[in-house]
Amino acid sequence: GAVVSQHPSRVICKSGTSVKIECRSLDFQATTMFWYRQFPKKSLMLMATSNEGSKATYEQGVEKDKFLINHASLTLSTLTVTSAHPEDSSFYICSAKGPSGSRADTQYFGPGTRLTVL
Amino acid sequence: DQQVKQNSPSLSVQEGRISILNCDYTNSMFDYFLWYKKYPAEGPTFLISISSIKDKNEDGRFTVFLNKSAKHLSLHIVPSQPGDSAVYFCAANNDMRFGAGTRLTVKP
Numbered sequence: 768g769a770v771v772s773q774h775p776s777r778v779i780c781k782s783g784t785s786v787k788i789e790c791r792s793l794d795f796q797a798t799t800m801f802w803y804r805q806f807p808k809k810s811l812m813l814m815a816t817s818n819e820g821s822k823a824t825y826e827q828g829v830e831k832d833k834f835l836i837n838h839a840s841l842t843l844s845t846l847t848v849t850s851a852h853p854e855d856s857s858f859y860i861c862s863a864k865g866p867s868g869s870r871a872d873t874q875y876f877g878p879g880t881r882l883t884v885l
Numbered sequence: 886d887q888q889v890k891q892n893s894p895s896l897s898v899q900e901g902r903i904s905i906l907n908c909d910y911t912n913s914m915f916d917y918f919l920w921y922k923k924y925p926a927e928g929p930t931f932l933i934s935i936s937s938i939k940d941k942n943e944d945g946r947f948t949v950f951l952n953k954s955a956k957h958l959s960l961h962i963v964p965s966q967p968g969d970s971a972v973y974f975c976a977a978n979n980d981m982r983f984g985a986g987t988r989l990t991v992k993p
Contacts, residue, residue: 810985876928
């Protein structure tokens with residue numbers, strides 16, 4: 768199957784700093800990328816959907832100025848958590864989807880990034 | 886508005902028996918459904934899918950059943966193995982949102 772990577776896998780930062788998480792599709796062109804957040808023992812919460820070259824569409828309740836998403840190329844999307852606070856500590860997961868009708872026309876997930884804000 | 890729902894947060898079965906995980910949806914326009922399996926601290930992995938033109942799809946020990954009139958799908962795992970212990974999510978491809986997940990525990 769298609770491969771999606773995330774970097775870093777784990778990050779610890781101080782409150783008030785910004786953290787960037789990268790999501791890459793390694794062997795296919797991801798026309799759409801998704802960012803999820805998972806709280807302990809809870810479901811995956813869709814944060815935003817981004818299409819290459821256009822602005823991300825954020826889900827209701829997700830602050831777009833806090834969680835900056837950039838999908839600048841067909842293989843890379845980034846999520847920047849700005850001015851991070853302890854409540855932003857979570858497991859962030861990206862997924863990528865290729866063009867309709869392609870072999871990657873389903874969601875492939877990255878391994879996730881554990882963010883801890885002190 | 887949760888359009889995909891998994892109402893059972895957990896399920897425990899004995900090794901070798903059948904595990905049945907359920908999922909309900911509200912939007913009759915959904916035409917493709919997927920099941921994902923997730924281990925702690927890892928991203929979900931695709932398990933099996935079904936198109937709305939079918940009512941059953943089978944892949945080894947995993948079978949997904951779709952009841953369009955009831956807007957219900959279920960994942961059957963038989964025989965269940967301890968390695969199947971994970972959280973299972975259903976999703977509708979149109980929506981990219983997941984149900985709350987069901988934690989399956991298969992006891993040896």
